[in-house]
Every structure is written in structure tokens, then in C-alpha cells.
Amino acid sequence: MNDTRSQRAVVIGGGLAGITAALELADAGLGVTLVEGRPRLGGLAFSFRRGDLTVDNGQHVYLRCCTAYRWFLDRVDGAELAPVQARLDVPVLDVAHPGGPRLGRLRRDPLPVPLHLGRSLATYPHLSLAERASVGRAALALKKLDPADPALDDVDFATWLGRHGQSDRTIEALWDLVGVATLNATAPHASLGLAAMVFKTGLLSEAGAADIGWARVPLGELHDTLARKALESAGVRVDTRTKAESISRTENGSWRVELAGGTLEAEVVVLAVPQKETHDLLPEGALDEPDKLLGIGTAPILNVHVVYDRKVLKQPFFAALGSPVQWVFDRTDSSGFTGQGQYLAVSQSDAGDEIELPVAELRARYLPELEKLLPAARGAEILDFFVTRERTATFAPTPGVGRLRPSARTRADGLYLAGAWTATGWPATMEGAVRSGFSAAGAALSTLGRPHVHPLQEAA
Numbered sequence: 001m002n003d004t005r006s007q008r009a010v011v012i013g014g015g016l017a018g019i020t021a022a023l024e025l026a027d028a029g030l031g032v033t034l035v036e037g038r039p040r041l042g043g044l045a046f047s048f049r050r051g052d053l054t055v056d057n058g059q060h061v062y063l064r065c066c067t068a069y070r071w072f073l074d075r076v077d078g079a080e081l082a083p084v085q086a087r088l089d090v091p092v093l094d095v096a097h098p099g100g101p102r103l104g105r106l107r108r109d110p111l112p113v114p115l116h117l118g119r120s121l122a123t124y125p126h127l128s129l130a131e132r133a134s135v136g137r138a139a140l141a142l143k144k145l146d147p148a149d150p151a152l153d154d155v156d157f158a159t160w161l162g163r164h165g166q167s168d169r170t171i172e173a174l175w176d177l178v179g180v181a182t183l184n185a186t187a188p189h190a191s192l193g194l195a196a197m198v199f200k201t202g203l204l205s206e207a208g209a210a211d212i213g214w215a216r217v218p219l220g221e222l223h224d225t226l227a228r229k230a231l232e233s234a235g236v237r238v239d240t241r242t243k244a245e246s247i248s249r250t251e252n253g254s255w256r257v258e259l260a261g262g263t264l265e266a267e268v269v270v271l272a273v274p275q276k277e278t279h280d281l282l283p284e285g286a287l288d289e290p291d292k293l294l295g296i297g298t299a300p301i302l303n304v305h306v307v308y309d310r311k312v313l314k315q316p317f318f319a320a321l322g323s324p325v326q327w328v329f330d331r332t333d334s335s336g337f338t339g340q341g342q343y344l345a346v347s348q349s350d351a352g353d354e355i356e357l358p359v360a361e362l363r364a365r366y367l368p369e370l371e372k373l374l375p376a377a378r379g380a381e382i383l384d385f386f387v388t389r390e391r392t393a394t395f396a397p398t399p400g401v402g403r404l405r406p407s408a409r410t411r412a413d414g415l416y417l418a419g420a421w422t423a424t425g426w427p428a429t430m431e432g433a434v435r436s437g438f439s440a441a442g443a444a445l446s447t448l449g450r451p452h453v454h455p456l457q458e459a460a
């Protein structure tokens, strides 16, 4: 048997993609070093301290169908800290309804697909009877689409919805309600292929597929503390505050990774950094058209954080219609807030128009909107108000982006790519990031002739 520990791998980037690749390579017996430029692991899904609060940079949710991210949670021993709701249940509050605010719910019944959503759709109050019927017809048409068909990537989701009889209201009150949060773009700016992936997998694959999961602890506990523990017990050396500056071939054919303050040599390098950084680090000839990576756009997400002096929201979360507010989450327990009151995070996807607005302007906009949605917030004292801005939260899921996303293998032996932005078939999600880590590690191990059982196949 080979002495596999002498086969060394360097994983660059300690987001979910890099952590996954490092775990997989170490589990297969390679000696792995993970280098991360920042002081912490977790990449785009992290936490920080603000006074007594531990704040997530942005609300992160996943669905029961996110099998790879669920594998990740299990692998770092964090599944119990980020459970999935027993059954899909999303309160949707429309404040623009002429008769006064009206609450609807998107929830499933314990029935097989597609009947599981039938009653919820039939009684969804934010659409007319004709609109509800049209949604059912469009869902059946969507079920026939193959998200992997490259032709779908050339079409925008709104055009397809229009062709399938969806009114502007149906798009706003249903398709975009889910689509903006999962794709980080409205229907006119989203690839039909990616939209089909989300809706088909989430709503039409299995009855429980869209049940929502979220961390009941700060993200940093899962993606940094527990991930680091799992990596270290797998034998991975984790070097944070260590930025990779260049990658080149050595004379003996292995790779040399220059770091700010050192050098590493390895047979395998997994580059698990964002697309722009990947472009800058890629050695000459590793991709046929490296500049394609620069064509992959980015999209921002804004979170508005409000601490009230009293409880203003009874539900763990809700979505809003007829308001600039998109989704609101109760963050009180998960942030460690111990005082009297409640901490809410307003999660605003596709936030290009607001991402640069000053805090005072966002405060003047969002506090009155929250009062409209939450009567108990009227008259409540604001103990804290702040915003987190992620300008490059996700890759932009625009039509045509599929042609730009590279697969894990490069033209350079021993060099692999990972990241939610690579060709996973998924939009920019934790699920996509973990899947990309599997792909990169799987490709590396197969080139080395090492057996590799894909964790999701193992689970199946």
C-alpha cells in the first residue's frame, strides 16, 4: 500500500468548500494543510461579536433537500445545533392588502408530491383563485424541465413564468418570494436552469424537501469552532491568517504554494477561494479561458439588525409582502442575547439598491416598515440597530452564468477548483459549496488512483 501521508495536499480557502475538500482528502489518508487568509474558518457564513451579542453576518437557512450541507453538519457534529423544522411552514404577511395586513402560510401536508402543497396553494390568500390554478399548471410544466439542460441557462426565469401564465402578482407573492431568497436575484435576472434547480428540487422532488433548517447557535460555532475540531481530529493542519500568494510547479512536478510568510509543497492543491481570487492565483494554462471567471458577476445581501426592548415577534421567522422587508428572523436565542427584549434580523437579498445606503437611512426606512408588520414594535424602544453588508455575498445567477462556471478539474494535473461558484448545478449556497468540495476531493483522489466513496452515495 502507498504511504498516503507522503502524498500531501494543500487546500487554499477555509470556507465550506475548502473545509469539505480538506476533510475528504484527510479521510482518504492524505496529509492535508488548509490555509485560510482570515483569522477564522467559515468564509461567507460567519459570526462576530458585538457587545453581548454574537451576530451572524447574514441569516443562513438550508432545506431538507440540501443533503451535502446536512452531511457537513453531521461530519462536524453540529446537526443537532441546526435542525430542520418538522414540516415546511412559512408565515407570509402582506401589509399592502387593502383590507389591512393579511397572513397566509406556505406549508405542507403529510401527503406525497405534489399533493403535499395542494391545500396550502389552494388556500394561499395572497393570490386569486385563477392565479392559484395557474401556479399549479406552471409547477407541473416546471417538473418536466431538466435543470442541467444548457439551453435553460440562456433563458431568464421571468420569461418562462410569463409564458406559463404567471401574473406579476404571482411572481411577486410566490415565485420571487422563494426565488429571491434562494437565488439572490429576481426572476428577470435569474437563469431558468438555476431557478428550475431550486424549485424542482425544493418543491417537487420529495414531500419534505423544502422543510427549512437553520442554526440555533451562531454560524461561527458550526463553521469555525466545530469545523476546526473535525479537521484537527482528521489530522488536517489548519493555518488561519495565512494567505496564499501564488501557485507554481516545482521542478519535480509537484506544486509550490507561496504564502505570506512561508512555502508549502504538495502533490495536490485545491483552490477553494472566490472566482476573482481563483483567477489571480491560477497558474498559466490551468484553464483554457481563465478570463471567463471574471465574467461571473456577484450579488449583495444586506442584513438589518434590530434589538427591541420587548418581544415583538412570536414566530421564529416570517416573509413579508407589500413591504421592502423580505424575511425577518428571531435571532434572540441564537445570538446569546440574555437581556429583556428581542433581537431580529431582516434579511434582504438582491440588495443592490440598498447595499451602500448609510445606516441612518436604512434605520429611517426599516423601523417604520417593521412597525407596520409587527404591531408590538410600535412604541417599543430600540436598544440597538446596525447593519451587515455582504457586497459579494453570492455569484449572480444571471442567464448564461452556467457557461462560465468551471468544473473541479483543471488542465493542470493535481490542481482542482472548489467553491459555491464552480459548476455544481446549484445556486450560490452552502449546499453548492459543500458539493464543490466533494467534487474537488473526488477528482483529486481519482487522479491519484485512491478509492473514494462519495459521501452522498454512501448515505444513499
Ligand SMILES: Cc1cc2nc3c(=O)[nH]c(=O)nc-3n(C[C@H](O)[C@H](O)[C@H](O)COP(=O)(O)OP(=O)(O)OC[C@H]3O[C@@H](n4cnc5c(N)ncnc54)[C@H](O)[C@@H]3O)c2cc1C
Pocket: 012, 013, 014, 015, 016, 017, 018, 035, 036, 037, 038, 041, 042, 043, 044, 045, 057, 058, 059, 060, 061, 062, 242, 243, 244, 245, 272, 273, 274, 277, 301, 302, 390, 392, 393, 394, 418, 419, 420, 421, 428, 429, 430, 431, 433
Ligand atoms: C449574507 C449572506 C447570506 C447567505 N445566505 C445563505 C443562505 O441562507 N443559505 C445558503 O445556503 N447560502 C447562503 N449564503 C451563501 C453561502 O454563505 C455561500 O455560498 C458559501 O458559504 C460559500 O462557501 P465557499 O467555501 O464556496 O466560499 P467562501 O465562503 O467565499 O470561502 C472562501 C474562503 O477563501 C478565503 N481566501 C480567499 N483568498 C484566499 C487566499 N489567497 N489565501 C487563503 N485564503 C483565501 C476567504 O477568506 C474565504 O474564507 C449567504 C451568503 C451571505 C454572504
